[in-house]
Amino acid sequence: MAIAKVHVNVEEQAKKAKKAARQLSLLTSEEKDEALMDMAEALENEYQSILNANESDLQAGIAKGYEAAFMDRLKLTKERIQDFAEGLRDVAKLNDPTGRIVSSWALDNGLQVEKVTVPLGVIGMIYEARPNVTVDATGLALKSGNSIILKGGSSAIHSNKAIVEVIHAALSSTKIPEDAVQFISTTDREATQQLFTMKEHIDVLIPRGGASLINSVVQNATVPVLETGVGNCHIYIDKDADPVKAMKILVNAKTDRPAVCNAAETVIVHKEWLNSHLSLLIDTLNEHQIAVHGDRTAVALIPNALPAGEEDWSSEYLSLDLAVKTVGNMEEAIDHIDQYGTKHSEAIITENKENAETFMNLVDASALYHNASTRFTDGGALGFGAEIGISTQKLHARGPMGLPALTTVKFKMRGNGQVR
Amino acid sequence: MAIAKVHVNVEEQAKKAKKAARQLSLLTSEEKDEALMDMAEALENEYQSILNANESDLQAGIAKGYEAAFMDRLKLTKERIQDFAEGLRDVAKLNDPTGRIVSSWALDNGLQVEKVTVPLGVIGMIYEARPNVTVDATGLALKSGNSIILKGGSSAIHSNKAIVEVIHAALSSTKIPEDAVQFISTTDREATQQLFTMKEHIDVLIPRGGASLINSVVQNATVPVLETGVGNCHIYIDKDADPVKAMKILVNAKTDRPAVCNAAETVIVHKEWLNSHLSLLIDTLNEHQIAVHGDRTAVALIPNALPAGEEDWSSEYLSLDLAVKTVGNMEEAIDHIDQYGTKHSEAIITENKENAETFMNLVDASALYHNASTRFTDGGALGFGAEIGISTQKLHARGPMGLPALTTVKFKMRGNGQVR
Numbered sequence: 001m002a003i004a005k006v007h008v009n010v011e012e013q014a015k016k017a018k019k020a021a022r023q024l025s026l027l028t029s030e031e032k033d034e035a036l037m038d039m040a041e042a043l044e045n046e047y048q049s050i051l052n053a054n055e056s057d058l059q060a061g062i063a064k065g066y067e068a069a070f071m072d073r074l075k076l077t078k079e080r081i082q083d084f085a086e087g088l089r090d091v092a093k094l095n096d097p098t099g100r101i102v103s104s105w106a107l108d109n110g111l112q113v114e115k116v117t118v119p120l121g122v123i124g125m126i127y128e129a130r131p132n133v134t135v136d137a138t139g140l141a142l143k144s145g146n147s148i149i150l151k152g153g154s155s156a157i158h159s160n161k162a163i164v165e166v167i168h169a170a171l172s173s174t175k176i177p178e179d180a181v182q183f184i185s186t187t188d189r190e191a192t193q194q195l196f197t198m199k200e201h202i203d204v205l206i207p208r209g210g211a212s213l214i215n216s217v218v219q220n221a222t223v224p225v226l227e228t229g230v231g232n233c234h235i236y237i238d239k240d241a242d243p244v245k246a247m248k249i250l251v252n253a254k255t256d257r258p259a260v261c262n263a264a265e266t267v268i269v270h271k272e273w274l275n276s277h278l279s280l281l282i283d284t285l286n287e288h289q290i291a292v293h294g295d296r297t298a299v300a301l302i303p304n305a306l307p308a309g310e311e312d313w314s315s316e317y318l319s320l321d322l323a324v325k326t327v328g329n330m331e332e333a334i335d336h337i338d339q340y341g342t343k344h345s346e347a348i349i350t351e352n353k354e355n356a357e358t359f360m361n362l363v364d365a366s367a368l369y370h371n372a373s374t375r376f377t378d379g380g381a382l383g384f385g386a387e388i389g390i391s392t393q394k395l396h397a398r399g400p401m402g403l404p405a406l407t408t409v410k411f412k413m414r415g416n417g418q419v420r
Numbered sequence: 421m422a423i424a425k426v427h428v429n430v431e432e433q434a435k436k437a438k439k440a441a442r443q444l445s446l447l448t449s450e451e452k453d454e455a456l457m458d459m460a461e462a463l464e465n466e467y468q469s470i471l472n473a474n475e476s477d478l479q480a481g482i483a484k485g486y487e488a489a490f491m492d493r494l495k496l497t498k499e500r501i502q503d504f505a506e507g508l509r510d511v512a513k514l515n516d517p518t519g520r521i522v523s524s525w526a527l528d529n530g531l532q533v534e535k536v537t538v539p540l541g542v543i544g545m546i547y548e549a550r551p552n553v554t555v556d557a558t559g560l561a562l563k564s565g566n567s568i569i570l571k572g573g574s575s576a577i578h579s580n581k582a583i584v585e586v587i588h589a590a591l592s593s594t595k596i597p598e599d600a601v602q603f604i605s606t607t608d609r610e611a612t613q614q615l616f617t618m619k620e621h622i623d624v625l626i627p628r629g630g631a632s633l634i635n636s637v638v639q640n641a642t643v644p645v646l647e648t649g650v651g652n653c654h655i656y657i658d659k660d661a662d663p664v665k666a667m668k669i670l671v672n673a674k675t676d677r678p679a680v681c682n683a684a685e686t687v688i689v690h691k692e693w694l695n696s697h698l699s700l701l702i703d704t705l706n707e708h709q710i711a712v713h714g715d716r717t718a719v720a721l722i723p724n725a726l727p728a729g730e731e732d733w734s735s736e737y738l739s740l741d742l743a744v745k746t747v748g749n750m751e752e753a754i755d756h757i758d759q760y761g762t763k764h765s766e767a768i769i770t771e772n773k774e775n776a777e778t779f780m781n782l783v784d785a786s787a788l789y790h791n792a793s794t795r796f797t798d799g800g801a802l803g804f805g806a807e808i809g810i811s812t813q814k815l816h817a818r819g820p821m822g823l824p825a826l827t828t829v830k831f832k833m834r835g836n837g838q839v840r
């Protein structure tokens with residue numbers, strides 16, 4: 001009975017979202033932007049109610065013994081809520097991605113053809129603990145004329161609910177219907193499962209979180225998915241790599257923010273380079289307290305290195321651990337990336353331009369780097385103004401996804417009786 | 421045992437296709453075009469071997485008692501094979517969709533960012549009886565730098581095999597590796613199932629055929645799918661429709677080629693228009709031998725009309741049958757399309773421009789028509805030069821898909837040591 005009830009509620013919410021999407025698609029850019037500005041102001045004004053709700057989540061988290069990094073992502077402050085509001089104002093300032101005429105032409109018979117960008121319709125956002133996703137994703141969805149269904153992690157349920165209440169209250173005096181923002185308030189897993197298959201009501205699912213969440217959505221959803229995030233990224237140090245650039249980039253890609261998807265997880269080192277620069281590499285790794293898991297050659301050369309297994313090559317550490325693979329040529333490096341990479345971000349460090357171009361042409365990933373850190377795969381860093389996630393799939397959108405990824409196209413044909 | 425064997429073979433073929441895709445991605449446009457021209461010549465030269473194989477399929481089809489329309493799609497002639505060759509030459513003449521710089525910019529730190537189109541990689545084509553798909557899809561895949569795995573219907577197995585043998589022989593003296601074209605020669609359904617889940621080797625599946633084939637792929641595949649084709653298209657005759665345009669467009673959309681996806685299946689008629697033009701509508705339907713399945717009002721007014729049920733509103737007839745729905749206003753028409761349409765092609769006939777724009781804005785479909793036939797939703801008719809199918813999904817590609825739908829993008833970043 002409980003399950004059937006959830007099903008009905010979630011389906012009702014999805015239907016409301018779809019209906020609201022139709023209204024939303026008719027609003028002007030100004031009407032949408034005004035609503036975003038009102039939402040921002042409301043979040044700033046009502047921060048205390050959000051902090052109170054957040055406290056409930058924090059207490060529950062402490063009781064459950066969550067680790068410090070997790071608690072840090074969960075914790076809100078007045079300043080963080082002000083950042084949410086500023087984020088909404090930034091999104092309001094961006095160009096409206098809908099209503100853009102991609103191309104237009106006339107057929108010989110006079111039929112006018114216009115290809116124009118339109119909202120996707122209803123976006124289902126499935127995410128883990130971070131409450132900022134509730135605000136960011138809602139802002140991006142509404143700006144691009146889409147309704148959104150929010151299914152956040154249960155550990156942030158009170159925070160998310162409080163945020164959505166503030167948003168709903170703010171929307172009530174704007175042109176955007178409140179129903180355009182649906183919050184799944186049950187923590188029942190069944191609710192998520194229902195979202196997976198509601199093809200009639202939901203146009204796309206966007207999972208944001210760890211590999212297991214993303215895989216669960218990809219494996220089970222019949223609604224189309226925008227797959228984001230898992231980054232098993234490699235830095236390949238070629239025979240002709242400049243040692244200063246190589247170490248600077250490796251350290252940045254590994255240690256700047258080890259827990260993010262564009263951090264490096266494996267360094268692949270050409271054996272000739274390694275022979276010439278072994279002590280530099282060892283000193284650098286030691287200095288930055290990077291723990292090495294190496295192949296046989298690496299373990300023999302690098303003090304304290306642990307032997308690496310399949311798990312090391314295929315997983316994200318998201319920590320200061322680093323897998324070290326040694327190769328005799330660039331082809332071996334490309335083959336290794338081909339086998340274990342997640343098509344996110346891959347870098348080659350070399351002064352050999354031909355090798356760099358071959359690497360960037362042959363490696364199959366969303367972002368390829370020559371002599372730069374993989375950390376730049378990020379909508380903010382690339383100047384997109386906002387990011388809904390980083391796509392690791394090839395269809396629709398690849399790499400950091402800004403507002404245009406939340407649109408599709410329509411062909412509008414205007415005639416005066418044309419037939420074939 | 422047999423199933424395991426098939427699995428291994430199909431997986432081996434998929435691996436070969438993936439490896440070939442890497443080689444293919446490095447070829448120049450000229451090298452690919454020359455190979456297409458050689459394929460065209462070989463098909464013309466070797467037409468007799470293809471016709472011999474086709475005879476086997478035709479004999480088997482007669483034995484199985486297939487209907488005439490099916491046999492006609494299956495049957496090849498020297499002229500049809502020459503058309504295949506001409507089709508390849510036309511594709512060779514199109515612009516290469518890969519290697520196009522979509523945008524490029526530099527960050528303040530000097531990092532050069534380039535967003536460039538690249539092949540998808542490996543395309544899995546799952547289709548029914550028509551042997552022309554074997555040639556068309558292969559030409560489009562190779563032109564866009566992709567390997568292709570062909571899984572055609574068992575009724576055309578001999579024809580398809582003979583065509584691929586000719587293509588393989590032609591490719592052997594070109595820069596395109598033969599392995600770029602893989603033909604699944606078993607008719608075992610298990611082989612198709614294997615293609616559904618080979619995410620490591622196949623980048624996209626494109627099903628072409630009837631609704632049950634397409635649904636089977638969409639429901640069961642974990643490989644991303646480009647959904648094509650099912651078209652439950654509507655013509656809405658508004659209160660202010662010009663009667664001459666309305667009848668000309670309705671007749672064309674219903675009768676020009678009733679079995680194709682952009683044919684009309686339901687006409688939605690405003691009751692005021694119907695009152696004024698009832699005899700014209702009845703005469704037109706009679707003249708073109710269109711069989712009517714109507715709602716209560718339509719059945720009461722149109723002689724010989726059968727009552728329509730859920731099945732009539734929700735399915736494609738693909739014949740000279742037509743569902744007739746009557747409405748009191750445009751909103752009812754839009755609601756009906758929203759409930760039963762397949763987001764393919766929808767038309768409004770009216771002299772009221774405001775209504776036309778509202779209809780085109782609110783109806784969620786790939787192609788919206790004002791005063792023109794839905795039959796124009798076709799890559800050829802719209803001047804795309806070639807078409808891999810008509811997408812009814814919103815992600816990646818919508819509407820008729822030309823060569824660009826077979827590409828994705830890569831971000832290439834060129835730096836000199838940039839870190840974040």
